[in-house]
Amino acid sequence: MMATRRLCILLAFVMLFISLEVSSILAQNSGNASNGGGRNGNANGNGNAGGNNGNIDGNGNAGGTNGNANGNGNAGGRNGNADGNGNGGGKNGNTNGNVNDGGKSGNANGNGNGGGKNGNGNGNGNDGGKNGNANGNVNDGGKNGNANGNANGGGKNGNANGNGNDGGKSGNANGNGNGGGKNGNVNGNGNDGGKNGNANGNRNDGGKNGNANGNANGGGKNGNANGNGNDGGKSGNANGNGNGGGKNGNGNGNGNDGAKMEMQMGTGNANGNGNGGGKNGNVNGNGNDGGKNGNANGNRNDGGKNGNANGNANGGGKNGNANGNGNDGGKSGNANGNGNGGGKNGNANGNGNDGGKNGNANGNGNDGGKNGNANGNGNDGGKNGNANGNGNGGGKNGNANGNGNGNDGGKNGNANGNGNGGGSNGNANGNGNGGGSNGNGNGNGNAGGNNGNGNGNGNSGGNNGNGNGNGNSGGNNGNGNGNSDSNASNGVKQKRPPYDAASTNYVVVTPLPNTGQERSLCQARGKCLYKILTCPAECPQRKPKKNKKNKGCFVDCSSKCEATCKWRRPKCNGYGSLCYDPRFVGGDGVMFYFHGSKGSDYAIVSDENLHINAHLIGTRPQGRTRDYTWVQALSVMFDSHTLVIAAKKLSHWSDSVDAILFKWNGTPISIPRDGEAEWRADTVERVVTVERTDDVNTVRVSVTGLVELDIRAVPIGEEENRVHNYQLPNDDAYAHLETQFKLLDLSEGVEGILGKTYRPGYVSPAKRGVPMPMVGGEDDYFTPSLYSPSCKVCIFQRPSSDAVAVA
Structure with missing residues (x-):
């Protein structure tokens, strides 16, 4: 009886083994059931309960609609590999390769070849698995090339490649190394005019690298990249490029939390480039909580709209540098460079060149940081040139230069330089040149700081030139230049800075050889700088000898930038x-x-x-x-x-x-x-x-x-x-x-x-x-006399010790 029962159990195990083997063979054979234009080629291969392999190939060839594959290695199995191919002009080539609980590899390849719509790949290495790799490729003109590679728990690699080639719409890739994994690398490419080239590379908790490359080449719209190195990871690098005339080239590189001091560790670097007339070149580079560098370069060349950059070194990181450049008429050139929590440098350069609207820069060195420098330049008639440089909490320098150059018509040139909490210097220069509305400068040396200097210049007819220089709480110097009352420690009214006579700031050069028309090389800052103005034929000379009969040539190098004919004698019926x-x-x-x-x-x-x-x-x-x-x-x-x-x-x-x-x-x-x-x-x-x-x-x-x-x-x-x-x-x-x-x-x-x-x-x-x-x-x-400025209502006063006796 006992022997019979044992025999039955043995037979049951044999039947189960045979059943599993048959199922496996059927599953493998079903992967090729849709060749030559068939709609579906679907396959599911599962390696359960510690089995070694769960491999599968699902192919939809020659115009087939779907080529889907799922390969799963569950509960500690080693491999879960899947290949899903939609060849010719098939619509979908989707694949999922999953290794759960501690398996080594989860690899997936999803290819949509010819002009297929989708090529999606998901490769997941969960719970401590080593690899989570995914390749999603859309070739020739397909719409999407998406890839997700995830290494969760403490897995080593999470790599993903998403490529949209030859005009395809999207090339998206997500590579994640979670829970202490080493790498989270990703490449998202939209080539030749494709719309999107997006990439996200994330390394969480304590992993080494979070790298991302997002490229939109030709005239593609977007080239976005996010590279994040979180929680003490070494690197968070991102490159986002929008080449040709693409709209966006965005990059985010983040090195978070408490990266070490070794070479190349603690870095959050980002490069976002919008080349050839692209609209945006935006970038964010962050070094958080003690990371060394948070550098950012955002460049928009040729006439694109924005060139923005944010570089942040938080906690006690050393550098937070940012360069945002809007060249050749772009609207904005904004930069934010922050060195927070005792970091050494917070530098920012924001440039809006050739008529750009904004050139803004914020450089902050907080909580004992050494430098907080900022340069904001709005050149050639740009509206704003704003700069804020702050050295807070005992930092040494808080310098700011805000220039509204484009002189003669730029609206604002504002600068704030603050050295707070015992910092050495708080210097600020705000210039509104050539008819600009405002030229404001605030320089503050607070709580025992040595210097607090402010220069505010409103030149060539500008409305305001205000300067505030404050030396508070025992500071040595507080100097202010401008038309507002300065709190200078010596109590003496400050004089205005030298005046730039833009209209007459020129050098006479050789006249035209045939007509004798005089020419002048303009030296006034602004759009007329280094331009040669030629006198009209009706008044070829600036100073004609027969003044009563001939008009003179008036050269104006201000924003008017012109040479005109005028009588050189008083008009008794004119204003003034x-x-x-x-x-x-x-x-x-x-x-x-x-x-x-x-x-x-x-x-x-x-x-x-x-x-x-x-x-x-x-x-x-x-x-x-x-x-x-x-x-x-x-x-x-x-x-x-x-x-x-x-x-x-x-x-x-x-x-x-x-x-x-x-x-x-x-x-x-x-x-x-x-x-x-x-x-x-x-x-x-x-x-x-x-x-x-x-x-x-x-x-x-x-x-x-x-x-x-x-x-x-x-x-x-x-x-x-x-x-x-x-x-x-x-x-x-x-x-x-x-x-x-x-x-x-x-x-x-x-x-x-x-x-x-x-x-x-x-x-x-x-x-x-x-x-x-x-x-x-x-x-x-x-x-009282021709030389006296005194009358009942007169307001002019000579300098107290400089009066000149005349007779």
Whole structure:
């Protein structure tokens, strides 16, 4: 009985063994059941409960619809291999190769050849298996080439290759090395115009590498790559390339958590390139929690929209560097470089070149880091050039340079440089050049820091040039330059930086050989830099000898960048004119007369940086209650300097005799008649020129950044004397000045007979429609002498120790 029972059990085991062998043979044979155009070639091969192999081949050949294969090695089995092929123009070539629980390999190859739609591969090595490899290939024009290679638990490799060749839409690949695995490598390629080339390479927990390459070649749309090295892994590298005219070239390289200090360890590097007019070149490079480097380069060349870069070294990592470049008219060039938690460097360079809109940069060295440097440049008329450089928590340097270059029309040039918590330096330079709206600079040295310097420049008509320099809590220096009150430790009002006279910043070069038209090489910063401007044929010379008959060539190297023809003499009906006895045309365009007293002096303009007085000569015929008066001399005062222009007293007038004289700081000067026919003085902050615009009696005076004057000396003629009944003596020609002012950089509170007409919202009290509308104010604008800036309402003040005596 017992023997019979044992025999039955033995027979049962034999039958089970035979059944398993038959099943295995049938399964292997069924993999080739769909050749020659058949729809499906499906196969399932399973190695269960510790079996060695679960191998399978599923082939759909010559236009077959599906070639699917599943190879599984379960519960500690060694291999789970699968090959699924859709050849010719078959739609799908899908495969899954799985090794569960601790098996060695999980390999999968999914190929969609010819013009098949899908070539998908999934290779999984779970729970400590060594390899999880996957290859998904779509050749010729297929839509998708997807691959997923996963090594979970503590497996060594998770490799994936996804290729979309010859115009295929997608080439996606995911390679994951989880749970301490060594490698998570992946290559996703979209070649020749394919839409997507995406790659994700992840190495989690303590694995060594997380590498990713995503390439969209030709004119493909996307080339995205994510390479992540998490939890102390060595490397997180990513390359995302959008070549030709592809839209996106994005790369993310992350080295997270606490990578070691050995060579090549602790690195999060990323390169994202959008070449040849592509829209985006974005990149993120992160070195977290003590990793050495977090470097990022984002480049968008030729005219693409964005070139963005983020480089972060968090925790106590050494470097967080970022370079974001938007070249040739691209919209944005943004860069963020952060060295957090005691890291040494946080550097960022954001450049928007050739008319790009934004050039922004943030460089932060936090919690004791040494450097926080940032350079943000918006060149050639770009809107913004912003930079923030912060050295917080005892860091040494917090430097920032924000330039809105493109000078003359760039809107903002802002910079913030902060050295907080005992840091050594907090320096900032913010420049809004050539008509830019804002040029702001903030430099702060807080809590015992040595230096807090700020430079804010609003040049060539820019609205604001603000500078704040703060030396707080015992800091040595706090210097501020700009038009806002600085908190400088010495308490002295700071002067404005030198003015860049963009319109006249040029060098004369050789004229055209045939016509003699003069040419000038522009040297003003901005779009006109190094351009040669040629005078029009109608006015071939800048300084024609016959000023009354010929217009002169005016070269303007500012944002206008042009050479035009203009009369080189005052226009007595133009804005800012002062002529006759005396008659003004204000900055508001309203004409009015002012009656002063002969022999007296009055403030024409009085502002924070400029003061102009006029000296009146005149006569009072018998029976009149007021004097007839004319302007005989002008005194232009700025900084510690005084320039006087006066008409000589002549008994008789001659057009060939020079009746105009000049004094500079009390010393007579002469203006040459040959060559450039000009006199020039360079002060610390200004350039002063007096230029003859005719052989005699007509000049142009310029003080850079403050004022330009066209002046002519004229007499009272016999006919004029008779018509107005001036009753002038025969031995006095009453030589006087006719002047047209061009006032620059005025404050809203400007004063003076002429100056107040330039105030925003000014309403003239002059009566309209009468022959001689009068405006009073003799008492308000009376000054003790031609050289005195003092009157009841005057606001100009000389520097306290620099006043220059003139006589």
